[in-house]
Amino acid sequence: MKKNVSVIGSGFASISAACYLAKAGYQVNVFEKNAQLGGRARQFVHQGFKFDMGPTWYWMPDVFERFFGDFGKKPSDYYHLERLGPAYRVYFGKDDFIDISDDLNEIKETFEKIEPNAAKALTNFLRKAERNYEVAIKDLVYKPGLSPFELVSKDTILEVPQFISTIHDVAKRMFKNQRLRQIIEFPVLFLGAKPSMTPSFYSFMNFADLGLGTWYPSGGMKSVVDGMIRLAEEMGVVFHTGEAVSKINTGNDRRVSSLMINDVEHPVDLLVSGADYAHTESLLDPQYRVYSDAYWNKKVMAPSSLLFYVGLDKKVEHLLHHTLFFDVSFDEHAKAIYDDPKWPENPLFYASFPSITDSTVAPAGKEAAIFLIPLAPDLEDSEALRTRYFDMIIKRLEDLTGQDIKSSILFKESYCVQDFKDDYNSFKGNAYGMANTLMQTAFLRPKLKSKKIKNLYFTGQLTVPGPGVPPSLISGKLVSDLLTKDN
Numbered sequence: 001m002k003k004n005v006s007v008i009g010s011g012f013a014s015i016s017a018a019c020y021l022a023k024a025g026y027q028v029n030v031f032e033k034n035a036q037l038g039g040r041a042r043q044f045v046h047q048g049f050k051f052d053m054g055p056t057w058y059w060m061p062d063v064f065e066r067f068f069g070d071f072g073k074k075p076s077d078y079y080h081l082e083r084l085g086p087a088y089r090v091y092f093g094k095d096d097f098i099d100i101s102d103d104l105n106e107i108k109e110t111f112e113k114i115e116p117n118a119a120k121a122l123t124n125f126l127r128k129a130e131r132n133y134e135v136a137i138k139d140l141v142y143k144p145g146l147s148p149f150e151l152v153s154k155d156t157i158l159e160v161p162q163f164i165s166t167i168h169d170v171a172k173r174m175f176k177n178q179r180l181r182q183i184i185e186f187p188v189l190f191l192g193a194k195p196s197m198t199p200s201f202y203s204f205m206n207f208a209d210l211g212l213g214t215w216y217p218s219g220g221m222k223s224v225v226d227g228m229i230r231l232a233e234e235m236g237v238v239f240h241t242g243e244a245v246s247k248i249n250t251g252n253d254r255r256v257s258s259l260m261i262n263d264v265e266h267p268v269d270l271l272v273s274g275a276d277y278a279h280t281e282s283l284l285d286p287q288y289r290v291y292s293d294a295y296w297n298k299k300v301m302a303p304s305s306l307l308f309y310v311g312l313d314k315k316v317e318h319l320l321h322h323t324l325f326f327d328v329s330f331d332e333h334a335k336a337i338y339d340d341p342k343w344p345e346n347p348l349f350y351a352s353f354p355s356i357t358d359s360t361v362a363p364a365g366k367e368a369a370i371f372l373i374p375l376a377p378d379l380e381d382s383e384a385l386r387t388r389y390f391d392m393i394i395k396r397l398e399d400l401t402g403q404d405i406k407s408s409i410l411f412k413e414s415y416c417v418q419d420f421k422d423d424y425n426s427f428k429g430n431a432y433g434m435a436n437t438l439m440q441t442a443f444l445r446p447k448l449k450s451k452k453i454k455n456l457y458f459t460g461q462l463t464v465p466g467p468g469v470p471p472s473l474i475s476g477k478l479v480s481d482l483l484t485k486d487n
Contacts, residue, residue, distance in 0.1 A: 002027040004269045011039025014274030014462040015228045016476020022235035024484045033244035043222040048363040049138040051309040051436040055469050056352045059208045063470035078227025080218040082243045087214035091400050102421035133204035144478045145464035168195040194206045194334040221334045230458035248283040253468025255455045270455045277462035279425035288452045302432035303374040304417045311410040312367040318401040323351045341376035347394045377428035381417040433461030448479045
């Protein structure tokens with residue numbers, strides 16, 4: 001008889017784990033508290049517009065290929081991918097922007113035009129970044145974080161100096177031009193920490209960016225979620241929506257015995273939680289919690305975000321599918337997130353216009369726009385603050401790109417710290433989990449398996465390997481391998 005595995009949450013990590021566990025022969029049931037599957041990668045649909053509510057960047061396509069390949073499938077069996085060219089645009093001032101091409105030689109030419117010998121510096125930097133990517137994929141990210149010895153190999157030993165220097169150090173050493181430095185520092189923001197706190201080994205994110213390219217799945221990231229759900233259901237996984245877990249019951253044998261869901265008790269053989277780690281442990285009796293409130297409060301959390309989903313009654317100009325606005329001080333905004341948590345005076349922000357690429361996500365002649373401002377977690381969150389910052393970034397966008405936007409707004413919806421707490425039980429309302437700083441890497445992150453409950457496991461961006469969609473897919477594989485080995 002197949003053992004039953006219950007999975008809490010339906011984000012990328014949970015669906016990944018469900019697929020691998022079903023392949024291993026378990027009967028898997030996934031319980032999602034919200035009405036829609038996908039966790040942070042849900043979709044907001046309104047007046048014919050479709051918005052990815054969470055992730056909008058598709059990087060590291062090889063990780064997705066490996067995931068589907070583990071089941072004898074390909075991403076193209078479930079969704080269509082398009083490589084974006086240019087990949088994205090970065091604004092530094094009015095009529096002052098840099099486009100990052102989908103062709104590496106063109107990127108080098110762009111760098112060289114801005115700073116003499118920058119092409120050679122970029123070539124050397126990316127050669128090392130590609131090597132780091134190979135080491136990361138082969139020796140690091142597919143390890144379960146059980147022991148520091150997982151990190152020890154002939155390849156990783158050679159990279160020790162890169163865990164002492166930072167991405168900021170490397171960018172400053174290699175490029176004099178501040179704009180080029182910011183382009184080099186940008187990708188590690190996906191890891192949830194500022195470049196001056198991120199080991200230079202993580203330059204492998206630059207290879208993911210400039211080497212492997214930026215892709216777009218037709219229909220948005222929700223199509224990736226839908227593809228993974230189809231794969232899971234093909235293998236017998238059963239999904240349940242509107243099923244919030246309110247209590248994890250344990251027996252005298254230090255095992256989870258059942259879940260309380262909508263006042264109904266559900267028996268459990270094995271449990272994997274892809275929900276927020278701290279929240280999951282709060283559902284246990286206190287004596288069974290591994291990590292205290294003090295532990296979580298000491299951790300460097302990845303940022304939260306203020307997001308806006310906006311329907312525009314016209315097509316935009318001078319913007320790309322992915323556009324970054326670095327026209328204000330990067331350092332001052334970073335301080336407001338990590339050093340002195342507060343609402344930033346002049347925030348950097350990111351804008352996505354998926355309808356530039358995909359006509360299915362907005363009505364004809366209209367534009368779907370997503371705006372994101374990174375914020376420190378656990379900040380005061382009010383409608384007045386949201387409105388103030390929306391007006392601020394729209395005014396800057398209009399000034400920088402020389403066009404009227406505000407008068408063409410059909411509607412806007414916002415999403416911020418309190419929503420992350422309410423919808424995802426997110427610790428302090430973080431958007432990306434726990435930052436991948438040196439002291440929060442690999443075996444130093446919260447464990448995939450509870451030390452106090454024999455049949456309780458965890459997955460997602462608060463455990464290994466860390467924040468981001470590709471790491472979440474990997475986390476699902478890691479926890480399923482560990483569970484299968486134990487049982």
